[in-house]
Amino acid sequence: MYQAQFDYRRAGSVDEALSLLQENEDAKLMAGGHSLIPMMKLRLAQPPVVIDIGRLDELKGISEAGGSVRVGSLPTHAVIAASDGLAAHCPVLAEAAGHIGDAQVRNRGTIGGNIAHADPGSDIPPVLVLLGASVHLQSPSGTRSVAAGDFFQDLLMTDVGEDEILTHVDAPALGSGTGAAYLKFEHPASGYAVVGAAASVTVQNGRCTAAGLVVGGVSATPTAVDVSSLVGTDLSDDAIAAAASGLDAEDPIGDIFASGDYRVHVGKVYGKRALAAARDRA
Amino acid sequence: MARVLGTSIKRREDPALITGRGKYTDDLKAAGMAHAAIVRSPYAHARIRGIDTSAAEALPGVLAVLTARDVAAAGIPGVVPVGWLLPDLKTPAHPMIAADTVRHVGDAVAVVVAEDRYVARDAAERVAVDYEPLDAVADVVAALEDGAPAVHEEAPGNVAFDWEIGEREPVDAAFASAAHTVELDLRNNRLIPHAIEPRAVLASYDSSTGEMTIHMTSQNPHVHRLLMTLASLGMPEHKVRIVAPEVGGGFGSKIHHYADEAIVGLCSMKLDRPVKWTATRTETNLTDAHGRDHSTRCALALDADGRITGLRVDTAAAMGAYLSTFAPAVPTYLYGTLMSGQYDIPAIHCHVTGVFTHTTPVDAYRGAGRPEATYVVERLMHLAGEATGLGPVEVRRRNFVSPDAFPYQTQVALAYDSGNYGPAMDRALEMIGYDDLRSQQASRRDNGGKQIGIGFSSYIEACGLAPSAVVGSLGAQAGQWESADVRVHPTASVTVYTGSSSHGQGHETTFSQIVADRLGVDPEAVEVIHGDTDLVQFGMGTYGSRSAAVGGSAIARSVDKIIEKGKKIAAHLLEASAEDLEYEDGSFRVAGSPDRSLALGDVALQAYLAHNYPDDLEPGLSATSFYDPANFTYPFGTHVCVVEVDTETGSIELLRYAAVDDVGNVINPMIVDGQLHGGLAQGIGQALWENAVYDESGQLVSGSLMDYAVPKIHNLIPFELDRTTTPCPHNPLGVKGVGEAGAIASPAAVVNAVVDALAPFGISHIDMPLTPEKVWRAVNS
Ligand SMILES: Cc1cc2nc3c(=O)[nH]c(=O)nc-3n(C[C@H](O)[C@H](O)[C@H](O)COP(=O)(O)OP(=O)(O)OC[C@H]3O[C@@H](n4cnc5c(N)ncnc54)[C@H](O)[C@@H]3O)c2cc1C
Numbered sequence A: 001m002y003q004a005q006f007d008y009r010r011a012g013s014v015d016e017a018l019s020l021l022q023e024n025e026d027a028k029l030m031a032g033g034h035s036l037i038p039m040m041k042l043r044l045a046q047p048p049v050v051i052d053i054g055r056l057d058e059l060k061g062i063s064e065a066g067g068s069v070r071v072g073s074l075p076t077h078a079v080i081a082a083s084d085g086l087a088a089h090c091p092v093l094a095e096a097a098g099h100i101g102d103a104q105v106r107n108r109g110t111i112g113g114n115i116a117h118a119d120p121g122s123d124i125p126p127v128l129v130l131l132g133a134s135v136h137l138q139s140p141s142g143t144r145s146v147a148a149g150d151f152f153q154d155l156l157m158t159d160v161g162e163d164e165i166l167t168h169v170d171a172p173a174l175g176s177g178t179g180a181a182y183l184k185f186e187h188p189a190s191g192y193a194v195v196g197a198a199a200s201v202t203v204q205n206g207r208c209t210a211a212g213l214v215v216g217g218v219s220a221t222p223t224a225v226d227v228s229s230l231v232g233t234d235l236s237d238d239a240i241a242a243a244a245s246g247l248d249a250e251d252p253i254g255d256i257f258a259s260g261d262y263r264v265h266v267g268k269v270y271g272k273r274a275l276a277a278a279r280d281r282a
Numbered sequence B: 001m002a003r004v005l006g007t008s009i010k011r012r013e014d015p016a017l018i019t020g021r022g023k024y025t026d027d028l029k030a031a032g033m034a035h036a037a038i039v040r041s042p043y044a045h046a047r048i049r050g051i052d053t054s055a056a057e058a059l060p061g062v063l064a065v066l067t068a069r070d071v072a073a074a075g076i077p078g079v080v081p082v083g084w085l086l087p088d089l090k091t092p093a094h095p096m097i098a099a100d101t102v103r104h105v106g107d108a109v110a111v112v113v114a115e116d117r118y119v120a121r122d123a124a125e126r127v128a129v130d131y132e133p134l135d136a137v138a139d140v141v142a143a144l145e146d147g148a149p150a151v152h153e154e155a156p157g158n159v160a161f162d163w164e165i166g167e168r169e170p171v172d173a174a175f176a177s178a179a180h181t182v183e184l185d186l187r188n189n190r191l192i193p194h195a196i197e198p199r200a201v202l203a204s205y206d207s208s209t210g211e212m213t214i215h216m217t218s219q220n221p222h223v224h225r226l227l228m229t230l231a232s233l234g235m236p237e238h239k240v241r242i243v244a245p246e247v248g249g250g251f252g253s254k255i256h257h258y259a260d261e262a263i264v265g266l267c268s269m270k271l272d273r274p275v276k277w278t279a280t281r282t283e284t285n286l287t288d289a290h291g292r293d294h295s296t297r298c299a300l301a302l303d304a305d306g307r308i309t310g311l312r313v314d315t316a317a318a319m320g321a322y323l324s325t326f327a328p329a330v331p332t333y334l335y336g337t338l339m340s341g342q343y344d345i346p347a348i349h350c351h352v353t354g355v356f357t358h359t360t361p362v363d364a365y366r367g368a369g370r371p372e373a374t375y376v377v378e379r380l381m382h383l384a385g386e387a388t389g390l391g392p393v394e395v396r397r398r399n400f401v402s403p404d405a406f407p408y409q410t411q412v413a414l415a416y417d418s419g420n421y422g423p424a425m426d427r428a429l430e431m432i433g434y435d436d437l438r439s440q441q442a443s444r445r446d447n448g449g450k451q452i453g454i455g456f457s458s459y460i461e462a463c464g465l466a467p468s469a470v471v472g473s474l475g476a477q478a479g480q481w482e483s484a485d486v487r488v489h490p491t492a493s494v495t496v497y498t499g500s501s502s503h504g505q506g507h508e509t510t511f512s513q514i515v516a517d518r519l520g521v522d523p524e525a526v527e528v529i530h531g532d533t534d535l536v537q538f539g540m541g542t543y544g545s546r547s548a549a550v551g552g553s554a555i556a557r558s559v560d561k562i563i564e565k566g567k568k569i570a571a572h573l574l575e576a577s578a579e580d581l582e583y584e585d586g587s588f589r590v591a592g593s594p595d596r597s598l599a600l601g602d603v604a605l606q607a608y609l610a611h612n613y614p615d616d617l618e619p620g621l622s623a624t625s626f627y628d629p630a631n632f633t634y635p636f637g638t639h640v641c642v643v644e645v646d647t648e649t650g651s652i653e654l655l656r657y658a659a660v661d662d663v664g665n666v667i668n669p670m671i672v673d674g675q676l677h678g679g680l681a682q683g684i685g686q687a688l689w690e691n692a693v694y695d696e697s698g699q700l701v702s703g704s705l706m707d708y709a710v711p712k713i714h715n716l717i718p719f720e721l722d723r724t725t726t727p728c729p730h731n732p733l734g735v736k737g738v739g740e741a742g743a744i745a746s747p748a749a750v751v752n753a754v755v756d757a758l759a760p761f762g763i764s765h766i767d768m769p770l771t772p773e774k775v776w777r778a779v780n781s
Helices: A014-023 A036-041 A077-081 A084-089 A091-098 A103-108 A111-117 A124-131 A237-244 A260-281 B014-018 B054-058 B068-073 B117-126 B168-176 B221-233 B259-271 B281-287 B370-388 B391-399 B421-432 B434-447 B468-473 B507-519 B547-574 B600-609 B669-688 B741-757 B772-779
Strands: A007-010 A028-030 A049-052 A062-065 A068-072 A134-139 A142-147 A152-154 A165-172 A178-186 A193-204 A207-216 A223-225 B034-040 B046-052 B062-067 B108-114 B128-133 B159-166 B180-188 B200-206 B211-216 B240-243 B275-278 B294-302 B308-320 B348-356 B451-460 B482-488 B494-498 B526-529 B581-584 B587-590 B593-599 B622-627 B636-646 B651-662 B720-723
Touching (some): A014 A134, A062 A084, A068 A084, A077 A091, A077 A111, A084 A091, A091 A124, A091 A193, A111 A124, A111 A165, A124 A165, A124 A178, A124 A207, A178 A260, A193 A260, A207 A237, A237 A260, B034 B117, B034 B259, B046 B108, B062 B068, B062 B259, B068 B259, B108 B259, B168 B294, B180 B370, B221 B240, B221 B259, B259 B275, B308 B370, B370 B741, B391 B421, B421 B434, B421 B451, B421 B651, B421 B720, B451 B741, B482 B547, B482 B600, B507 B526, B547 B587, B547 B593, B547 B600, B547 B622, B593 B600, B651 B772, B669 B720
Parallel strands (some): A007 A049, A028 A049, B211 B240, B308 B348, B494 B526, B651 B720
Antiparallel strands (some): A062 A068, A134 A165, A178 A193, A207 A223, B046 B128, B159 B348, B180 B294, B200 B211, B200 B275, B294 B308, B451 B636, B482 B494, B581 B587, B587 B593, B636 B651
């Protein structure tokens, strides 16, 4: 595969990256390059200028404060999967990152690039929606944040504006009594998720007080399932199965490997299994 | 000296390959080298109304844009030939560059040559081809229907050939009186070979000498030279040198002669400059010959005791848009002739229709015909085990050709030279813990949830292609012998020139073991040269699991000739009679007087000095052999696969895979195991994941690795391997061949296991690949 001609610029700071974005029409930011470069090689993307933000230390941090975790846009999947802080406060994010691609992909791909690219088979988006995370964006005119549930708009489409950089993600830390799990049904060719189910439950005194389930891969964007019927129950297998069967996708995506109907079916099964795993960890 | 045959010495090829020092075609650079990009049809079937190359030519850095017109103007034959003819075979022309009609997505319509490969690509996008799209047919069954779009006018009904083997009447009679019959409609899925190294060529023409050197990804450089010069470029054979540097896998795909390599040769002649082309992965998938793609109806008749009385097979085999090099042989002489499997079957009839479709051509791919045959026979045996109530083990045992029946003449031409099938089955059962597995299976069936299945495949293959006279009588346009020139140097180190060109198999290691063992020298003292038509006398190449059995035998013969000559020289020097000399551990000795001996080195030196030398002998110590085998070789074995099926999602997990193979004597056990591992990965891949899918308009929708699932290491499990040893009786090494066994045996073992797991659901067949969705739908219907 041979990409078309392009110019390469390396930004030394977020501010420089923002001005390079402004100066160069149709320029593309590059973090790990693991979605952008394949698109360029297939000539599906032909940006005249590529702005490399991959070395900006200011976007690389992972921290925890006040019941919330903050992950910069540049930690790689490998860094996230191995992060002690996330293992302690938000293990489901690390779990999902560990399922991405292979070691090479995890060593290059970043969380910011992953969600900005917004492939429907990505592992991170359903987890961020489940957690109720917020995505932080910066542009020359300031900063803003958007709820993960609103960030993913359509197939490969997000709320990132042309002049914006995704700087970090904030997610509430998982409190005691809360268990969460991410379960992936892997595509045998691409390795992406055919279905990825992210679930969490909170249990107090043997009763469920909160539950969530978000399924990726079934639709263009992560699909939240209403599992509120679990609240107040003891999270029996039957109750979990009934709740997960509420997965509904109007326009499920399909390919030669798995049709839309089948994805919805697997979404229910994996949803059930993810909820059960979350229960066992709570 | 310790024996080196049968030991796992490490591959001498590997240090360079695993440290990135291997030189593949794309690594090569020549002074003044230009780059080609081939413009390909986006349509499966279209008429070319015109081609405008002006925008491409206008791009700075573009050197030339060639189309079919330039092929015609060059006055060369300009075609891609087929190398195996069947009676009444339709052989429509396959032009190097399509002139007025394209017949599959990827058909070449023009080529751009530029100073660098990026400019070449950019310019290729600017070649404007005016197509008139026509109806296309990609499916092998649809192509045979009335009114299907015609691929070639010369082939009415899209029939390339109509072929049969065996006799129909006895089979009909067997079915009429059968106690049990089983039948099956199946598809053998189309596969894309996926060698890691894509095809590549660097052609360097020099007008001052009229010579051309072509470095290319080849499994058989001499065959490529012949086809390239004779049918495509029209150059004298002696003016073309073909070199295969390191070749990164082939699995058959680098046997065939393709349009692309010839096009690049033409570009080099036109420009009088070296020109390189390396396929992109997309091009690889669109142009490397695909494998399999059969639709088959088959049935087995058995008597009340479960003995097979008849087998009937009717197959439509896709040829694709053009007949590739060996394509007609694959679903006929490498398929129909294997239908007896390991069994004594008194009546067999196999009918095959070769079918043109608007797809990439289909040709030999690891196993070539034999995996398809094994799949038919072994799926039917599974069903026969159920229908007779004998189960998969007993029904096979009852029908095995008995060990005292060899040589065994089948009803489908082949005569098996040797075999002993029971012990491989016994060992496989023992390894897998069969009875225990059956009781685990029973308790899973009682308790619901994930189900376990056990599948068998007792396969036979015919490899070590093959007696030239036999293949000639069957339509091959080439001989199937192999050559070896073994040269002992004055210092007693050895160089072997072999026609078996390696593309990853480790020939340099195993061939040096053969020489070391027979000649009593250190393997390190043996160099193996292959893959260069200027260095090697001639060669048929590496395919059909033939390198050890045929190429290795040629080397053994040459070594024997050297020893014979050495005895004469030694006899002269020792003043003894040559008949009294023995050769052992690298020394010539006079029998009975151990102190009268000469080391190989002494004799070699004298052979080159020729100062004190027999009058009637020529100097030098080298020998060339062209070894033509007496028969095919017949490896066999029993494989057992154990799977767990998640009936809720249809997902399949491999639990165990045990393989007992009999490949004859083993030269290097590690390399044999490696060949089995690779073959198993590909066969299991075919059963579970791999599928080349065309849509109705003839677009390849699984054209990238994002959609076409080749097995990855984490999809597989550790294989449990063992062997029985029944040496080949007719070659000097007693070796049979192992390159394809894994891919031949395993698809049936996997599918039988899954079907066995799902027996409680009344499922008797699911077509490959067994994707979770298909399994889930079968369970729920
Ligand atoms: C072989 C392979 C297998 C893979 N398997 C999986 C898998 O199983 N699961 C999975 O989830 N993913 C998978 N991926 C995708 C992988 O996770 C990518 O790394 C990720 O999607 C993109 O991250 P990146 O840092 O490489 O982004 P890049 O490729 O650099 O960028 C991707 C897109 O995001 C934009 N972008 C990047 N950073 C920012 C930013 N800070 N602000 C605004 N826009 C930005 C870019 O402009 C570009 O459009 C796979 C990729 C490959 C190559």
